[in-house]
Amino acid sequence: MNKQPAQYNDPEDAFKEHLIFNLVYCSQVSEGVDGSDVDAIIASSRRRNAALGITGILVFGSGVFFQWIEGPKAEVMDLVKLIEADRRHEMMVTLSTDEEVRERIFPSWDMELVDAENIQEVLQDALETAHDEKSVDALQLMLHRVQEQA
Ligand SMILES: Cc1cc2nc3c(=O)[nH]c(=O)nc-3n(C[C@H](O)[C@H](O)[C@H](O)COP(=O)(O)O)c2cc1C
Numbered sequence: 001m002n003k004q005p006a007q008y009n010d011p012e013d014a015f016k017e018h019l020i021f022n023l024v025y026c027s028q029v030s031e032g033v034d035g036s037d038v039d040a041i042i043a044s045s046r047r048r049n050a051a052l053g054i055t056g057i058l059v060f061g062s063g064v065f066f067q068w069i070e071g072p073k074a075e076v077m078d079l080v081k082l083i084e085a086d087r088r089h090e091m092m093v094t095l096s097t098d099e100e101v102r103e104r105i106f107p108s109w110d111m112e113l114v115d116a117e118n119i120q121e122v123l124q125d126a127l128e129t130a131h132d133e134k135s136v137d138a139l140q141l142m143l144h145r146v147q148e149q150a
Pocket of ligand 1: 041058067079082086
């Protein structure tokens with residue numbers, strides 16, 4: 001998997017424990033949207049998210065998007081408004097939001113595209129490297145959700 005380092009003024013910032021807001025949602029992929037549209041979404045996400053200090057993953061598969069976005073609350077909420085207005089998906093449903101002092105779960109991914117088939121592996125890897133209890137809880141919850149839908 002292509003790991004793109006996120007852009008921070010101080011590279012250590014991405015890995016330190018800060019007040020981190022995260023939002024998880026799922027949505028339905030609009031008709032006619034294909035892999036090349038998703039590549040374009042990822043390209044613009046990497047540019048904007050790096051500038052905003054936002055990291056996360058976007059899962060695409062079986063006609064559904066699932067996205068984990070983490071970063072400063074105001075920036076995440078502004079981004080979510082922008083994403084919500086995007087016609088390449090519809091029926092966006094927020095699954096959870098949380099704000100806690102903890103490490104980032106995906107510190108080096110500005111926005112990484114993950115196939116639906118690989119999501120369990122990505123979450124399992126993140127679980128193995130997660131240090132704080134809150135991240136472990138969040139990851140276990142996501143793994144549980146993904147396994148329920150498999
Ligand atoms: C499912 C989905 C997820 C997206 N995630 C992001 C994201 O994390 N960051 C981002 O900047 N844009 C994301 N976008 C795209 C935005 O809605 C918007 O189109 C884009 O940022 C505009 O970029 P541009 O100004 O470079 O054209 C997403 C769009 C969709 C449909």
